Amino acid sequence: xRSYSQLDGALGEGNVAYGRGTPLxxxxxxxxxxxxxxxAAELLAPRATEPGAAxxxxxxxIERCLYTExxxxxxxxxxxxxxxxxxxxxxxxxxxxxxxxxAYASTLLGVRDRVDEARAALGRAAALLEPESxxxxxxxxxxxxxxxxxxxxxxxxxxxxxxxxxxxxxxxxSLLLSFTWRHLAGLALREGELAEARHGFAESLxxxxxxxxxxxxAPALASLAEAEVEPEAGRLRAEAxxxxxxxxxxxTWLASxxxxxxxx
Numbered sequence: 135x136r137s138y139s140q141l142d143g144a145l146g147e148g149n150v151a152y153g154r155g156t157p158l159x160x161x162x163x164x165x166x167x168x169x170x171x172x173x174a175a176e177l178l179a180p181r182a183t184e185p186g187a188a189x190x191x192x193x194x195x196i197e198r199c200l201y202t203e204x205x206x207x208x209x210x211x212x213x214x215x216x217x218x219x220x221x222x223x224x225x226x227x228x229x230x231x232x233x234x235x236x237a238y239a240s241t242l243l244g245v246r247d248r249v250d251e252a253r254a255a256l257g258r259a260a261a262l263l264e265p266e267s268x269x270x271x272x273x274x275x276x277x278x279x280x281x282x283x284x285x286x287x288x289x290x291x292x293x294x295x296x297x298x299x300x301x302x303x304x305x306x307x308s309l310l311l312s313f314t315w316r317h318l319a320g321l322a323l324r325e326g327e328l329a330e331a332r333h334g335f336a337e338s339l340x341x342x343x344x345x346x347x348x349x350x351x352a353p354a355l356a357s358l359a360e361a362e363v364e365p366e367a368g369r370l371r372a373e374a375x376x377x378x379x380x381x382x383x384x385x386t387w388l389a390s391x392x393x394x395x396x397x398x
Contacts, residue, residue: 162190169349169384171198172205175212185225188216189232196236201349201385203243209236227262228269230255235276242283243387249284256280271301271310278317292321312341312350316357323361331361349384352377356391 158177165174175194181187192212198205213232220226234255237248256277263269278294281287299314301307319334335358342350355374359367375392383389 162194164346166194166197167345167347167349169201169381171195171201172208182215183219185216185219185221188212188219189225189228192216192229193232196232196239199236199243200239203245203386206240206245223262224264224267224269227259227267227273230259230262231269231273231276234259234280238276238280238284249280252280252284268301268305268307271298271305271307274298274301275310275314275317282317282321288321288324292318295321308341309345309347312338312345312347312354315341316354319361320357328361332358335361348377349381352381352392353385353388356388 162174162177165171165177171194175191178187178191178194182191192209192215195205195209195212199209213229213236216232217226217229220229234252237252237255240246241249241252256273259269259273260277263273274294275298278291278298281294282291285291295314295317299311299318302310302314315334315338319331319338322328322334323331335354339351339354339358342354352374355370355377359370359374362370371392374388378384378388378392
């Protein structure tokens with residue numbers, strides 16, 4: 135069974151408004167937060183020749199792959215389009231970061247082994263992005279994912295997550311902070327540091343609830359349940375299951391984690 139920490143990710147469009155920006159940003163965020171990635175991407179289609187919009191569209195469709203395990207061809211097409219219109223090193227670096235993430239997702243979900251492509255793409259991103267770029271935090275986070283889940287190196291993953299956490303805080307990226315809190319908490323849980331794990335999972339859940347990131351709230355509840363004892367753990371799982379069903383069974387991989395456990 136794949137864990138939430140393995141599958142967790144973050145959209146790489148560099149927009150930290152999360153529904154509080156322009157009307158288009160608000161509409162895209164509301165659709166994305168409810169798991170309507172295709173509809174959100176469609177709103178950006180008229181601006182697909184603009185590097186920023188093209189990249190955001192690709193990132194939305196890549197996130198759909200992670201949560202539904204479908205739509206790989208659409209994500210690949212959108213990413214190629216974003217790569218084609220990228221002009222600056224920053225834009226090319228951001229596109230390479232998404233390329234690495236798509237390859238990571240494909241490998242992790244057993245679609246196709248693309249681990250070498252994932253590492254190479256993130257390496258390109260590191261060479262192209264400026265040290266102070268807002269995209270560095272997302273890059274560090276995704277390097278942590280690969281270190282932990284494909285490289286089986288929790289120490290390297292922790293270092294990458296901590297860099298990503300600091301970068302997300304510096305750039306005010308609340309949603310990315312919810313991911314870094316969660317992954318650091320997951321490592322703490324593996325090491326038996328329950329208080330640290332609970333704190334990290336609770337912070338991640340708090341941020342997602344505040345942002346209205348509904349599609350990420352059910353997995354966050356399930357993760358916090360893993361660090362709690364009954365009856366609180368059961369209450370958290372029940373709420374996660376309610377949201378999971380409300381969203382039509384998304385994310386798909388959460389189903390096995392929410393299967394009711396037999397009474398002892």
